[in-house]
Amino acid sequence: MTMSARHVPLSGPSARRLRLLGLIRKEFLQIRRDPSSIAIAFLLPLVLLILFGYGVSLDAKHVRVGLVAEKPGPETSDFLSAFEHSEYFQPILFTDQRAAREALARRQVSAIVRLRSDFARLALSGQSAPIQGIVDGVDANTARLVSGYMQGVWTQWLQRQGDQRAEESTQAVEMRQRIWFNPAVRSRDYLVPGLIAVIMTLIGALLTAMVVAREWDRGTLEALVATPVSVGEVLIGKLVPYYLLGMGGMALSMVMALYLFDVPLRGSLWVLLLTGTLFLLAALGMGLLISIVSQNQFVAGQVAIITTFLPAFILSGFIFDIGSMPPAVQAFTYLIAARYFVAILQTVFLAGNLWGVIVPNALALAAMAAVFLALAWRRMPRRLG
Amino acid sequence: MGYAILGLLKKELLALLKDKKSRFVLIGPPIIQLLVFGYAATFDLNRVPIAIYNEDAGEASRELIARFAGARAFREAGRITRQAEIAQFINPKKALLVLHIGQEFSRDLSNHRPASIQLIIDGRNSNTALVALNYAQTIVADFNRSRAEEQRLPRPAACLEIRAWFNPNLASRWFIVPGIIGLLTLVVTMLVTALSVAREREQGTFDQLLVTPFTPLEILIGKALPGILIGLVESSFIILMAVYWFRVPFVGEIGALYLGIVLFLTATVGIGLMISSLATTQQQGLLGAFLFIVPSIILSGFATPIANMPEAVQTLTLLNPLRYFLVIVRGVMLEGLPMSLLVDQYWPMAVIGLTALALAGWLFRRRLY
Structure with a gap:
């Protein structure tokens, strides 16, 4: 025993490597003992992506719309048939307005x-027949999409009527739109890349939020401080295993996005993996900082719940447009690492390697990772007070 | 028995609120988040950058551009003179959309030929793109209508007038802020419950609790009540802020809302305790909390309508208490739905809550290893 102790010096590069390897090995043993870390890295993205990839869609389809023809005839059924043949609507016929209004109030239909x-008399006699549209405004986004569809049905009907004069008054200016990067406007194509950022935020924080707090709770931090390992070595020892797990989860998410959800990848994979590394370091660094500052697992867990999911979900631009938020709230979003990663993901997946978007966002991610890790390093206890 | 439970309740509340950091986490962030999210979470477009590419020299194009630039949804981000510049605005997100008016525009209009304009939209966020397109269509339709009136053109065979009920201006804040009440209430109850049994398990004090004369039912009540109490206080506060700060209308009865809140809290506290008693470490409890919180929020109809989800997922949402609660909050606040119309939302939450609580109590004793 004394022999080997003499052969292992307590300082110098080889000793440092040995200590580091030992710390990493210890962390891996702990991961194996409580496999919830492995579940976080692989089960979480699997479950969440499948659920959201299939479950979440903003494309209004089969909207139940009440059609009221107070005096059914060929003209009214000609108009209303457009709703019956559209995949956006699921029509329900009424003969009087009162029943339709009641159905709207009971949320059986979302539009009337x-x-x-x-209608027929006015439309045929060269006058203008009023069409009344009512949408349930509670879900404003859907209501807006539905009224857009209604307008489309109406203009198409006017065109079918071949009414020359009507054409000039309603269609004097006609707008053609081209939607770049996502011409079919499939909401899944932008939601899935954004989800990867949200899910990786959770994984990064969940993996590390407990690791230092756990040592506080169990009293093993004292033992660690008493050993010759330096603070930097402890942090690297904590970071490396979870970085590997996290990158595994990220790779899994990207494979699912590409092959399960058929999201096109117009940029290159290595850009995704490189910026993904920066983002993961920021997320892990945030988790470590939470863990160090909280000093016990209970508070660390609470802070992790509060600071990760909802901010990444609402403030990252994943679903709500950042440009439309009030300036003060926009300033707040700069603190959310997911914001930069969402911009990179949506661009690299849908638009390609646009360096004008990738470089500034990647730099911001690198800066956030550096700040979080530096803060973690500074706040890591060097002695017990 | 009542007195003994009070002691237990006191201990649980102390365990939650004694730690300064824990106390802050329970009170500070939900309030800050309501303020930030209340403003952030909206599908309405507000001053979205639009670039103008006008090749027409006439009066009509200037008038149309003025309508775009004057709309609250848009803000002019710059002028373009060449086709190639479109990408320079769209790609780095300097503009969400580009309005292109061709050289023939004014001439076509005055010759009573259809004049076409082109709108190029960044589709990276396809919902934002669709909403922007919708605003643009409204602007163009208004332009056409007022021009038809000015020139005394014959009116079309039919004209469409759309009104929105319950939310005439289609402000999505009215829809989203009540949703945030549900989100934050869910998060707070999870904070209180999901780690509480797991912590005691990890520290070994849960075994001590089990060997005291308390029955599992009493322990269950002691663990559940703090969550319900804290949830009630926080959700009341958040509702007050929604009504007095965000000016969301409250047209229904308070009683109908509070019945919903109590049932919702029972359900989420039950699920939180169930997760917590399944876990043997706090790390597992945390994982469980996220595996519950995230799907419940995404599949609740908070941001994306349940009706758009595939059938199988829609069936899955029937297990989600937040789904029912959101219907209640929005229904009571915005539409004034009475209790009688909300029965279908109340009873599933009650069933979920009682089942989850029973399972949690059962797991207290079973999961001893």
Whole structure:
């Protein structure tokens, strides 16, 4: 025993490597003992991506719309047939307005289109027949999409009527739109890349939020401080195993996005992996900082719940447009690492390697990772007070 | 028995609120988050950058551009003179959309030929793109209508007038802020419950609790009540802020809302305790909390309508208490739905809550290893 002790010096590069390897090995043993870390890295992305990839969609389809023809006839059914053949609507027929209004109040339909009894007479006699549309405004986003569809049905009907004069008054200016990067406007194509950022935020914080706090709780931090390892070595020892796990989870998410959800990848994979590394370091660094500052697992867990999911979900631009937020709230979003990664993911997946977007966001991620890790390093206890 | 439970309740509340950091976490962040999210979470577009590419020299194009630039949804980000510049604005997100008016625009209009304009939209966020397109269509339709009136053109065979009920201006804040009440209440109850049994398990004090004369039911009540109490206080505060700060209308009865809150809290506290008693370490409890919170929020109809989800996922949402609660909050606050119309939302939460609490109590004794 004394022999080997003499052969292992307590300082110098080889000793440092040995200590580091020992710390990493210890962390891996702990991961094996409580496999919830492995579940976090692989089960979480699997479950969440499948659930969201299939579950979440902003494309209004089969909207139940009440059609009221107070005096059914060929003109009204010609107009209303457009709703029956559209995949956006699931029509329910009513003959009077009161029943339709009641259905709207009971949320059985989300919109009503009403053709009054004088519809055919006015439309045929060269006058203008009013069409009344009512949308349930509670879900404003859906309501706006539905009224857009209604307008489309109406203009198409006017065109079918071949009414020259009507054409000039309603279509004097006609707008053609080209939607770049996602011409079919599949919401899944932008939600899935964004979700990767949200999920990786959770994974990064969940993996590390407990690791130092756990040592506080169990009293093993004292033992660690008493050994010759330096603070930097402890942090690297904590970072490396979870970085490897996290990158595994990230790779899994990207494979699922590409092959399960058929999201096109127009940029290159190595850009994704490189910026993913920066993002993961920021997320892990934030988790470590939470863990060090909280000093016990209970508080660390609470802080992790509060600071990760909802901010990444709401403030990252994943679903809500950052540019439309008030300036003060926009300033707040700069603190959310997911914001930069969402911008990179949506661009690299849908638009390609646009360096004008990638470089500034990647630099911001690198800066956040550096700040979090530096803070973690500074706040890591060197002695017990 | 009542007195003994009070002692237990006191101990649980102390365990939660004694630690200064824990106390802050329970009170500070939910309030800050309501303020930030209340403003952030909106599908309405506000001053979205639009670049103008106008090749027409006429009066009509200037008038149309003025309508775009004057709309609250848009803000002019710059002028373009060449086709190639479009990408220079769209790619780095300097503009979300580009309005392109061709050389023939004014001439076509005055010759009573259809004049076409082109709108190029960044589709990286396809929902934002669709909403922007919608705003643009409204602006163009208004332009056409007022021009038809000015020129005394014959009116079309039918004209469409759309009104929105319950939310005439289609402000999505009215929809989102009540949703945030549900989100934050869910998060707070999870903070209180998901780690509480797991912590005692990890520290070994749960075994001590089990050998005291308390029955599992009493322990269950002692663990559940603090969550319900803290949830009630926080959700009341958040509702007050929603009504007085964000000016969300409250047209229904308070009683109908509070019945919903109590049932919702019972359900989430039950699930939180169930997660906590399944876990043997706090790390596992935390994982469980996230595996519950994240799907419940995404599949609740908070941001994306349940009706858009595939059938199988829609069925899955029936297990989600937040789904019912959101219908209640929005229904009571915005539409004034009475209790009688909300029965279908109340009873599933009650069933979920009682089942989860029973399972949690059962797991207290079973999971001893």
